[in-house]
Amino acid sequence: MQTNELNWIFQIIFLAFFFIIFFYNQRMQLWMMQKQIEAALRELQQMSNEGKDLLIKIVNEKGKPKEDPRDRLQALMDFFVVEPVNADPAGVIWRMEHILDIRKFRWEKEVAEIAPAASRDVAANIEGTIEAAMSVYYIFKVIRHFLLLGKKTKSLILIMQVQMQLPLIMLIAKAIFKALKAFGSGIPIGDGVGPFIVSGLVREYSRKSLPLITKEYTEDITLIEQNIEGRNAFIIRATGPGARVGKPGEAIKKLVEEKNGQINHLIMIDAGLKLEGEKTGTIIEGVGAVIGGPPVEKYKIEEAAGVKYQLPMDGIVIEESQEDAFSPLGKDLVNAIPRAIERVKNMIMTRTSEGENVIIAGIGNCCGIGD
C-alpha cells in the first residue's frame, strides 16, 4: 500500500473519530456514568440483601417467631412516615412529636409480634437493626430510581447528579450497613459516646458514694443522682444496653419543672460531626442544646430549660465523621472518653459551686452501653 493511500485512511479515521466525539460526547459520558452507578447499585443491592438476611437470622435466633417473619419484615422495609405540614408552622413541633410517637409505638408493637421471645433490650436492638436495614434498602431504591429514570429519559443531568454524589452516598450506605451489624450484635456505635461518658463519670464517683438510679424516669430514659465534687448531679441518659435514644429533652424538661427551676447548670454531651481534616475524638466545647435528630427534643430543652428558667446550657461535643457515628466504636473514640470525662469534671468544677444542682445529659444511642 502506498504511503499516500495510508495517509488517506488515517485521515478518514481521524475525521470519523472527531465527529463521533463531537456529536456523541455526552452519550459516551452518560454511558460511562451509568456503568459506575450500576456497579454501585450492585454493591448496594448486595448490602441490602445481606442486611435483610442478617435481620431475619437475628429475629429467628433471638425472637423465636411463631411464623415466618419475612413478609412482615419486608413490610417494615417499605414503612413510611409522613412529615407534618409546615406551611402553617405554629405547633409543628408537637405534631411532629405525635407522629414520631405513633411511629415508635407501631414499631415496638411490630417487633414484639415478630420477635415475641426477645427481651426488652434485644427488642430495641432488633428495632435498630430493622431501621438500619430499611435505610440501606431505601438508599438502594433511590439510586435505582434515578438510574432507571436517567436511562429512560436519557437525561445527563439526572445521571450526573447521582454519579457525582455516589462516593458520599456509598460511604454513608457502608457506614449504615456497619451499624446494622453492630445493632444486631449489640456492639456500641460511635453515636453512643455521650451515654458512655456520663456512665463513666458515674462509675468513677460511685466508688465514693453510691448513686440513686431511677430507671424509666421518662420512657427509655434513666436518671442517676450522684454527688460529684459536692454538687448534686442529675445524670440523664437513654436506658441501656439496648439500642435506644429515648427522649432526653422530655426528661430534662420534667426534671427542671420538678425542681421548680432550681437547677444551676445544664451540661450536654454528644457526638458531633467533624470536618474533614479534623481528628476523630477531638473534644470541643460550646453553648446551646447539644442534641441532634428530629428537632422535638432540642425544642423542649431550649423552651423549658432555656427560655422558661434561663438555665445556662453548656455542651461538649466529641467530633467524629458520619461513618464513625454509625460504625462500632473505634480506638480513637474509646481513647477520647477519659479525656471527655475530665473535661466534664472540669466544667462542673469551674462553672458550678458546691451544693448546686447540675444536669448532665449524655445524648446518643445506647446500643451495647449499660447504665
Place this chain on the structure above:
Amino acid sequence: MSEPKLTVQGKILKGIAYIFLGTGLIFLMLALSSIFMGINPPFLDLPYLFVFGFSLILAGSFLLVAAQQGIIKPEFTTLSLVKCNNTPDCKYRKTRKFEENDYVFKELDETCEKCYGKLYIAAILEVEKKAKQKKVPEEKPEETLQQIEPTSEPTERKEVEKK
C-alpha cells in the same frame, strides 16, 4: 473516599502498568505525528510504532486490572476490654474477643487475678486486624483508657503493674 491500600505485589504491578501505559502512549503519539506531520522517528517504522503502542497500552490495562486484585480489604475484629472494679488502684486489664451479650459496664463473674476484685467490661471497640502482629509488651504503666492501644488480637490474661 480514601485510596484503597494495595499489597506490595499490587503496587509493583500498578507501577509496571503505568510505565507500559505511558510508553504505549508515547509510541502512539509518535505514530500520529509521523502520519500528520511527517516526522518519522529513526528507530522504528510507522506500523511497528502502532503495533507496539497498542500492545503496550493493552498490556498496561491488563496489569492495572490485575493490580486491583491486590487491594487489601481491611478486616476488623471486635474486642471487649476487661478491667478490674478496683481501677485505678488495681491496674489489671485484658482484652478478649467480643462475646454475645457483652455490653459496656457489664459486671463479669470472673475475678481479678491480681486483687480478686470483680471484673467488668470497660469498653467494646472495633480494631483493624493486622497481617503481622507485633508482640504485645508484658507490662504497661498506663492508667486510663486514653493510653490503651488495643491490639487486634485478644491478649491472654495480661497484668499491668505500676512501675
